[in-house]
Amino acid sequence: TWLVIQFRGQVAWVTAQYVSIFDPGNLQLALPIVAAPATPTPSATTVQAEPDIIITNVTLAPSSPIPTNVLFSATITLKNQGGSAAGTFAVATTFLPGNIYSAQNLPAGLGAGQTTTVVLSTTFGATGNVNNLAIVADLNNEVAEGAVGETNNIFNISYKVDRAxxxxxxxxxxxxxxxxxxxxxxxxxxxxxxxxxxxxxxxxxxxxxxxxxxxxxxxxxxxxxxxxxxxxxxxxxxxxxxxxxxxxxxxxxxxxxxxxxxxxxxxxx
Structure with missing residues (x-):
């Protein structure tokens, strides 16, 4: 049993097991029965959706086998598959053979659901067979992508560089x-x-x-x-x-x- 009381100008509820009633005139029988208020429905907390940068495709030109001493380009397709805009971030790789670093910054970022392309270029002087070379989106972890988004920033490519x-x-x-x-x-x-x-x-x-x-x-x-x-x-x-x-x-x-x-x-x- 619960009792409703006035406490400091507000209505309060207290369980009867903690209350002693002194009522020699048995006035409690005249007290009204008050219905308990409905349980309030909790309001949902709005969680801001995170951006999520991924690489969806890489096109090599010339295609493999790539000749030496010729300008080579990797056209990288990027997508923000997250629910909010991504700010500035960079895309980069180190081409092999030769350990040739190449990067592109995207100062304008990428809106939610948007797609764009960047091009990384180099010229190879040495030959070699390259397996699973990693191209990295959001190189410097500038975009807060959450636990899942931070794990899908790498796209691997394989190719061979050889003489004609x-x-x-x-x-x-x-x-x-x-x-x-x-x-x-x-x-x-x-x-x-x-x-x-x-x-x-x-x-x-x-x-x-x-x-x-x-x-x-x-x-x-x-x-x-x-x-x-x-x-x-x-x-x-x-x-x-x-x-x-x-x-x-x-x-x-x-x-x-x-x-x-x-x-x-x-x-x-």
Missing amino acids: VQTEQVRNYAAAANDDLSGNGTQDISWDGTNLTAINGALIGLFSSDNYATAHYDGAVATATSTVFANPPAGATIAFRSDDGRYGVIRIDGRSGTQINFTYRIYIP
């Missing part, structure tokens, strides 16, 4: 043969039915991890240091330097007895 190819051909030797892969009139490779040998100053060497698709010019320069590759298996990827100093890559496509067939490319010096 002068020639790409296929060879099939049924038995022992000498050949001129570089096409300069001097034989530079010999097959004896078992071993592949570089001749007349040419060099070869086995790539330890690259395949024909990922092998590149600088890797061939570093790998072509031997003259003999004994019993090359199908699937092997071989670096090659011609007798006149041009580099290339050979892929052994098949072996059967003394027969061998392979695909190769020679780079423009």
